[in-house]
Amino acid sequence: MNLFEELSWRGLVHDQTAEVAETLSKEKLTAYIGFDPTAASLHVGSLLPMMALARLQRFGHSPIAIAGGGTGMIGDPSGKTKERQLLSPEQIELNLIGIKEQLSRVLDFETTTNPARIINNADWLTKISLIDFMRDIGKHFTVNSMLAKESIKRRLESDEGISFTEFTYPLLQAYDFLVLYDKHKCTLQLGGSDQWGNILAGVDLVRRLRSAKAHGLTMPLVTTSAGVKFGKTEAGAVWLDAKLTSPYRFYQFWLNTDDRDAVRYLNYFTWLTREQLAELAEALQTQPEKREAQRRLASEVTRLVHGEVALQGALQASEVLFGKELTGLSANDLLDIFNEVPSTELANAQLAERPLPLSELLVTTGVAPSKNEAKKLLQGNGICVNNVRVSEVQRAITAEDFIDRQVLVLRKGAKNYHVVKLIG
């Protein structure tokens, strides 16, 4: 099996240039994917390209991750309906540091045969002069063909229009490919299906200027069957940084995968073999209530991104939280388990004088944004204390409510937990 076959059966090939399959079966080559430095952390959406690079490496090819410090300063119009907010070079520099760290979790930078590399395209994009760029690169693009692109068309028809800056973006990306070809013999670019046009531009440029064969391959955009954007929860985007999305939440995100998506995601995001995947698909059919596929998916991906220790923590927390009673557990157990869950400290003195109305506690812990909201939640049976549903709006909390007089577990809805620690 070669890389192309591997990507194919996993459903990762959306579009490809003519000779990709053949080339990948015969040669070891160098390939790259660009990552967007608009935030200090990547999110689960980036996991697909990350895994693609990792698979590539396992098949003996050399992966390059381009952290788009240069292009990130411009903004890619693909798939965007609005002009992008520009980031400062300092901000991008900071973001790149975080991204490098995350990429290193799935890519091997140490191996001597085909080590992964991270390269910042600001290295060359910020150096070339406008005149040189227009003479050497711009000449090879006709505005006619650029205008024909779907992404550009949409923007031309939109209210906002498109700035000259963003219009230029595909040229920059094409230029990246050319530079990587020259410096690293890079002959393949991967990307999401929204990158197809940009990738082709690079392939053409390399062919024209260097008379060399370059290839492109795109992967499908990850979709959800429920029609929600992949990677979003009530709490917002799911990040790869544990500080932004705790391993517990991360695990929960994957565990909550729709039945219809589970097998597909296993294909996309894990290293499981065809046989293993077939078994899980089977289990999903015959015993959907066990959710083996989702469990495996959540475990695999959490381990990959956060490591074994964090996974165990997430598993434990999940088990306790979605079990029935909290009774029988000590405060220490709970604190340990709930390490992952957001928490607030409460001074003992605040309970000494008088019981604290639950509605107020919900506000101070941030579980509810205002007393008003807190009451609405209570009225709607949306709040549990220590996993026991509370329906009285006037319910007040005393030190007695804390397990071992130390820990109190608040729950909003089905799966939003918050721990209150009693101190002092």
Add this chain to the structure above:
RNA sequence: GCAGGGGUGGUCGAGUGGCUAAUGGCAUCGGGCUGUAAACCCGACAGACUAACGUCUUACGCAGGUUCGAAUCCUGCCCCCUGCACCA
């Protein structure tokens, strides 16, 4: 620049003097069923305060005005769209 159309709550979109904190869809949040799923059903959904009856703030592009009373009428301003004209 000229002519026509339009700006309503997170979003789409009704409403054209009082019954309108504003119909409805979507999104969101809570509940039920179940498998921490999907689908479906119920409830909430401008905000704050109250145990509660309820009270008080803001709100229909902006600013004024008419009126007992305006998202709805008038005046000015801003922005957007569509057609026409013009264009280094």
